[in-house]
Amino acid sequence: MVNPTRNTGRPLNPKDRVTKKDLSKGQQPMIHRRVKIKHVLIVLTLIAIGAGIFFMLFQNEEKRVKKQFHLLSEAVSKETGENIFTLNQKIKKIGSLFNETCDLHIPAHSISGQMTREEITGYAARGRIHFRELHLKFHDFNITFPKEGEAKARLTARLTGNTATGEAINEAHEIECLLGKIEKKWMFDRIEVVEVLKK
Numbered sequence: 560m561v562n563p564t565r566n567t568g569r570p571l572n573p574k575d576r577v578t579k580k581d582l583s584k585g586q587q588p589m590i591h592r593r594v595k596i597k598h599v600l601i602v603l604t605l606i607a608i609g610a611g612i613f614f615m616l617f618q619n620e621e622k623r624v625k626k627q628f629h630l631l632s633e634a635v636s637k638e639t640g641e642n643i644f645t646l647n648q649k650i651k652k653i654g655s656l657f658n659e660t661c662d663l664h665i666p667a668h669s670i671s672g673q674m675t676r677e678e679i680t681g682y683a684a685r686g687r688i689h690f691r692e693l694h695l696k697f698h699d700f701n702i703t704f705p706k707e708g709e710a711k712a713r714l715t716a717r718l719t720g721n722t723a724t725g726e727a728i729n730e731a732h733e734i735e736c737l738l739g740k741i742e743k744k745w746m747f748d749r750i751e752v753v754e755v756l757k758k
Contacts, residue, residue, distance in 0.1 A: 621702050624710045624738060627745050628697040631656050635683065637693040637720070646687070654680040657747045658739060664751040690728075693720035708740040715756065731756040 634652040657676050664671050670682070687693065699715040718730045733756055737749035 620704065620710070624702055624712060624745050625700060627656055627738065627747070628700075628712070628714070631747075632695045632697055635687075635693065635695040637687050637690055639692050646684070649687075650680050650684050653683045658741065661747050662737075662749040662751070664749075666752065667755065689723055691721045691723050691725075693718070693728075710738040710740070710745060712736045712738065713753075716752075 630652060634649045634656070637649075654676050657679055660673050660675055661679060662673050663679070674682075696717045696719075697714050698717070701713045703711050705711060713733070713735050716732045716734050718728060718732070720728050722728060732752045733754040735749075735751045735753050736747060738745045739748045740746075
């Protein structure tokens with residue numbers, strides 16, 4: 560009996576036949592792999608975008624909190640020969656940075672307890688009278704956001720200048736602050752001097 564042959568002259572073997580069904584079976588795992596890789600890449604891209612947005616928002620809020628300290632620094636600071644108009648403007652600015660009430664704890668000046676905005680501005684006005692020149696700077700910020708609308712800051716406050724009698728002042732204090740967000744603005748809710756670093 561003669562076996563049928565292909566054009567090549569080799570015997571026809573049923574196993575050598577390649578059907579469309581066989582091809583699709585071989586391609587399926589490859590297609591599935593491509594789809595899985597595509598899904599993984601999409602998920603990773605979304606995670607990266609989400610992390611980027613979160614980081615940007617966090618940075619923006621951190622900048623806004625730092626800005627409040629910068630404004631407080633400007634308002635407390637005093638130059639030699641400051642006039643009454645400048646004093647009034649600075650006192651108003653100090654008041655605008657605090658909530659209706661704020662917990663103040665400054666053991667070195669025997670200040671402790673909850674005070675109104677008016678009491679705080681009164682202390683600030685009386686305190687500045689004793690200085691001919693005064694500079695307040697904040698640095699070494701460590702800012703966290705425990706929950707939405709609340710910021711905690713631990714930092715160093717440096718006070719330099721000269722008293723009205725000519726005595727030089729150079730103090731550094733470590734302070735902890737709590738700020739609350741009211742109508743998109745960060746306001747001081749609590750300020751506490753936790754350690755005197757240099758006096």
